[in-house]
Amino acid sequence: MIKNEKQYEYSQECARKFEYSIKMLDQDEALKNKDPDGWQLSRDVKQSHLRALQAEIAEYERLINCDNSQPIKIKVESLNKLPDALIKARIAAKMSQEELADLLGIDQQRVQQYEDTDYQCASFVEILEVSTALGVEFETAVMHVDFAEIEAVKQSVVKWREKKMNMATKTS
Structure with a gap:
């Protein structure tokens, strides 16, 4: 992006x-x-x-080049894509990182850090504050809970923990 x-x-x-x-x-x-x-x-x-x-x-x-007199729609495929949407909203608003930081009452470097890390360093509250400052609103949000995916993640965690325990046992 x-x-x-x-x-x-x-x-x-x-x-x-x-x-x-x-x-x-x-x-x-x-x-x-x-x-x-x-x-x-x-x-x-x-x-x-x-x-x-x-x-x-x-x-x-x-x-x-979007017309700022009309709201723009930015599609968010998943929660993982929310950071991209926030960056796109800032760009579409023709707002610099410095201007966003000023609105939020934080240093420009913090906004730069948000965007450089795709908001991985931002708390949920900080993401909500950025969304509010950018006028971002969700029209509809539908979450799909994939129970098979949850089970797969659980199995991966169990295997990872077992491997970690085995390695710790071998080094003791």
Whole structure:
């Protein structure tokens, strides 16, 4: 995800380089004839990276160019994606990290830390404060509780603890 103008410019530069690389690869008839599968794989990988970059660039441009007289909708696929949505909301509001920090009454470095770590360093209360400052409201929220996933996590924890205990026993 592109979070600022510097990353936006860098992403545009990378996209241009991928476009050029694909163009050069398309003109390399010797490689295409010598190793068609390798050539195609190389082209597909570069094309995939280019499409991903172009999608990120388009999303960033949508955010920076949105009409602030109308609310914007930002889809949140899961709770894990909430940090991205908060960053997108700040970008769409054309608000700098410094302006958000001022609204929150905290240092700009703290907001930068939030975004650099995708809000992993923020408490739930801090996330709520940021949401409020950005005017973020949920229209609908549906949670899907996957009991099979819960059971899988439990099993993983049990295995991890057993492994940890075995290692502790061996070193004693």
